[in-house]
Amino acid sequence: MFWKAAVRLVFDVPEPGVTIIKLTHSDVPEEDSYPPRNFDLSRKSKYGRPKMELTLTRSDDWHLHLRDADLLQAVAPHSAKLFGRAIVMPNLKPPITTTAAVAYGESILKALLARSNFTPLMTIYLTDKTSPNEIKLARRKSGVVFAVKLYPAGATTNSQDGVTDLFGKCLLVLEEMVEANMPLLYIEVLNVEVLMLKFMTGKF
Template sequence: MPACCFAATRSWISHRPSSELVTRQRLVARMELSLTRPDDWHLHLREGELLQAVVPHSAKHFGRAIVMPNLKPPITTTAAAVAYRQSILKALPPDSAFEPLMTLYLTDNTSPEEIKLARRSGMVFAVKLYPAGATTNSQDGVTDIFGKCLPVLEEMAKHSMPLLVHGEVTDPNVDIFDREKVFIETILAPLLKKLPHLKVVMEHITTMDAVNFIETCSEGSVAATVTPQHLLLNRNSLFQGGLQPHNYCLPVLKREIHRQAIVRAVTSGSNRYFLGTDSAPHERRKKECSCGCAGIYNSPVALSLYAKVFEQAGALDKLEAFTSFNGPDFYGLPRNTSKIKLRKSTWKVPESYSYAAGEIVPMFAGETLEWSLFDD
């Protein structure tokens, strides 16, 4: 039996001409997917008014989410993570069952004792590695992982606490399109040789190099989250029809051969890959300016886009494992028990979402998508 449940209905009247029958079938054909409620294993919720504006979109679609800690100041302690969790819960719609899973921001000064506190809290589930200067609000990140962070990583390995890796080097002499490949070669591979029991999630992978590396690692030790944008867009999408700031994210979109490699990996049925949107909202003016922020806001459209990718690959029967099973299995958490339905039904993405401080432009703003969340 396939992982997800298909319900397709077709109606026709046999005495009608064949051409009319085909038209009739197309008009009334309906496909629904019943999925165990997915989780988002890489999500930016920000804070303040922006948090209040975006958290309902994630809560509508997902049961849980691994929440990124790169605020200002970053979430570097268990106490700060617990306080941030409370602010997220307060921003949720009434009766929402959405559960934020908190993370710590790794720095050169993070201590093994903080990892013990995090594990005992029952609210912190991972630690995020940002190489200093690699992306938004990463200036406080790690400068020397081998010289300053090994005791912390050893403690994490003892507790099976995953290290979530933004896998890019920050050396200005390395081409931006090669930074993931070089990170794997010079940092990640040597790190895993030193600490083979450390669990690692390679976040938002973008290259064939990442896929090839993951496939060489022992199962259950290294996995990857994959975003809608890196499955559907290549680097041409940054420049088609002029500069497209709302398609700019980090890691940056790559060549088509890399996109195809990631699609093949994700739709293969491998349990090493799972859903992580890296949804990263910015107010429109911070995207459409002389120095635009990196980040794509995709929470409202993510499930529609993942379904599109799997449908195009002829792999809809593998969608549920990617969205709902592989992530909790890797983290050692129970799978969700509730269900959602996706229906093959067109809908138009809003041009923007307004909130008190301005507006947020979602991925594929103004475009028509073919899969929609269906509420009974």
């Protein structure tokens, strides 16, 4: 496992229609075993009813913007307290490539508090100029890059280097991503009709 913290739910077996829940957070490694310990119905609570415990492993953040410089130093420790891993977005200046992703990941780890078990899952920024070799380097050699992020040009913050023609300029890259089993992460858009048109035509 990549992390040690857990959220533990402790609740007394209630009377019909009543649930009493106590939520605690623990960073004690032995509390993070999987599968969870079997319920011990012989344990009695202060109410005289059996007590059950359910341990949940720390969750992941599937879309995290850490930025860089002072913002990185401020945000990273807070994210690490709440999450075990996070998919880190690559829309910085300049766009994050594989080589930059490795260095960026190291910067994130340096910004964390001592003894943190947080694992940043790095992504790279897809552009019209991204090559299939970049995907090979990212997936098979970097050890830290797990996905490619698609930003349509001009769609959001720092997306000026984004894709203008997905199938016309990035088809070979997409084929290499399939071979490497590397996912493509797409940005949210407000207009669903525009989103469908873009996917149907490949024009961004």
